[in-house]
Amino acid sequence: MKLSQWFGLFCLMIAGYLLWQIRQLLLLLFMAIVLTTALNRLVRSLERFKLKRQSGIFLTLLTASLLTVLFFGLIVPPFIEQFQNLIIQIPRAWAKVREFGLTLQAKELEWEWFPDFLANRSPLESLQPLVPRVFQNFFSFFSNSVTAFLQILFVFAMTLMMLLNPQGYRRSALKLFPSFYRHRADEILTLSELALGNWLTGTLINCVFIGVLSGLGLWVLQIKLVLVHALMAGILNFIPNIGPAASVVFPIMIALLDEPWKIWAVLVLYFIIQNIESYWLTPIVMAKQVSLLPAVTLIAQIFFASTFGLLGLLLALPLTVVVKTWVEEAIFKDILDRWQMS
Numbered sequence: 215m216k217l218s219q220w221f222g223l224f225c226l227m228i229a230g231y232l233l234w235q236i237r238q239l240l241l242l243l244f245m246a247i248v249l250t251t252a253l254n255r256l257v258r259s260l261e262r263f264k265l266k267r268q269s270g271i272f273l274t275l276l277t278a279s280l281l282t283v284l285f286f287g288l289i290v291p292p293f294i295e296q297f298q299n300l301i302i303q304i305p306r307a308w309a310k311v312r313e314f315g316l317t318l319q320a321k322e323l324e325w326e327w328f329p330d331f332l333a334n335r336s337p338l339e340s341l342q343p344l345v346p347r348v349f350q351n352f353f354s355f356f357s358n359s360v361t362a363f364l365q366i367l368f369v370f371a372m373t374l375m376m377l378l379n380p381q382g383y384r385r386s387a388l389k390l391f392p393s394f395y396r397h398r399a400d401e402i403l404t405l406s407e408l409a410l411g412n413w414l415t416g417t418l419i420n421c422v423f424i425g426v427l428s429g430l431g432l433w434v435l436q437i438k439l440v441l442v443h444a445l446m447a448g449i450l451n452f453i454p455n456i457g458p459a460a461s462v463v464f465p466i467m468i469a470l471l472d473e474p475w476k477i478w479a480v481l482v483l484y485f486i487i488q489n490i491e492s493y494w495l496t497p498i499v500m501a502k503q504v505s506l507l508p509a510v511t512l513i514a515q516i517f518f519a520s521t522f523g524l525l526g527l528l529l530a531l532p533l534t535v536v537v538k539t540w541v542e543e544a545i546f547k548d549i550l551d552r553w554q555m556s
Contacts (some may be wrong), residue, residue, distance in 0.1 A: 241525050242365055246372035248410065248532050253278065253377050255411045271377060289445070296442040300464060303439075307467040402543045406536050413535045416496070421448045423495055424487060428461075431483040435476055438468050447484075451491075453527065454511055458488055506534060 233240065253274050260270035376383050384403065391399040425448025432440045443465045450457030462484045469476035506514075514534040518526035526533075 237522060238525065241522055241529060242369055243372060244529060244533065245525075246369045246376065248414065248529070249369065249373040250376040250380065251407055251410050252414050253373065254380055255415075257377070275374075289441070293441055293445055296439040300439050300442055300468070303468060303471060307470050310470055398544075398548065402540060405543060406539045409535050409539050410532055413532065417452060417531070420491055420495060421451045424448050424451045424458075424491055427487050427490070428484070431487065432465060432480070435469075435479050435483065437465055437472070437476065437480065439464075443468075453515070454531065455508075455515065456527075458484070506531075506538065510534065510538075 253271075256274045256277075257267060257270040260273060261267060265273075384400075387403070388396045388399055425444045428447040429440050429444030432443055437443065443461070446464065447458075447461040450461040462480065465480045465484075466477050469480050511531065511534070515527060515530045518530040518533060520526075522529075
């Protein structure tokens with residue numbers, strides 16, 4: 215290798231190291247890109263009605279602000295109240311599970327898998343040693359809260375700036391590619407934006423569908439704290455595989471305090487809803503989305519969660535959609551499909 219090639223390889227290694235050091239910042243930037251893609255799609259829809267872009271941006275931001283205010287004003291207060299009641303109910307549900315375990319032991323049933331700690335310690339007793347740690351880590355919690363607030367502020371600021379001038383930032387990103395590949399990179403960016411927008415629209419529809427249907431079903435079953443369970447089911451559906459399984463835990467605990475048969479009713483309800491969403495709704499709303507195999511989805515979640523933490527888990531699917539688009543276009547079509555044996 216020539217000296218210039220060695221120097222280029224060294225610069226590439228340095229760039230990779232620096233990117234790894236600012237990986238959390240890059241994830242926040244990607245989150246801003248996802249929000250910009252969603253809002254920009256609405257702005258373009260308004261532009262079709264011969265509305266100027268500045269007016270479209272204003273109407274889009276105004277609508278988003280009003281929806282946010284309505285959400286925090288009408289839904290969040292009862293949600294917080296019901297969530298507090300849910301936290302209060304958890305020890306009662308745990309005590310009932312413990313009572314059930316003691317009953318099984320009294321009948322001399324051999325359930326080797328049943329946890330021994332259910333018969334020994336309550337969750338409140340288990341949490342007592344953690345109380346001093348909570349006070350010790352108060353300043354750490356405060357610091358993390360400030361950091362989270364600043365991160366959210368950064369995401370919204372970047373979203374607003376990119377929404378006002380998306381083409382300027384796009385041209386700046388294209389300069390990172392060699393001159394002979396910039397036109398092709400621009401095409402792949404367009405395909406990535408389309409795939410990301412389709413995925414986001416489909417996911418939002420699925421989350422609303424899951425939340426509404428879960429709320430109606432739990433209301434029919436007369437399960438308490440319906441609003442909390444419905445919102446958690448809709449929000450957690452944003453995380454495939456893990457979210458739907460986690461959303462059923464709290465309704466089951468509340469059903470346990472009411473009537474035992476409702477536990478099975480809740481399980482059947484969520485099973486039916488997930489199957490309707492998987493086999494009927496998803497094929498319809500995701501018809502134009504980049505298709506992801508279930509195994510690829512699970513591997514992507516594990517990889518991004520282990521590499522980037524909670525933020526990586528939340529952004530695992532949009533990251534996978536974009537990565538899949540670039541791999542198919544830049545590697546498969548532009549390199550491998552054109553590779554010929556000499």
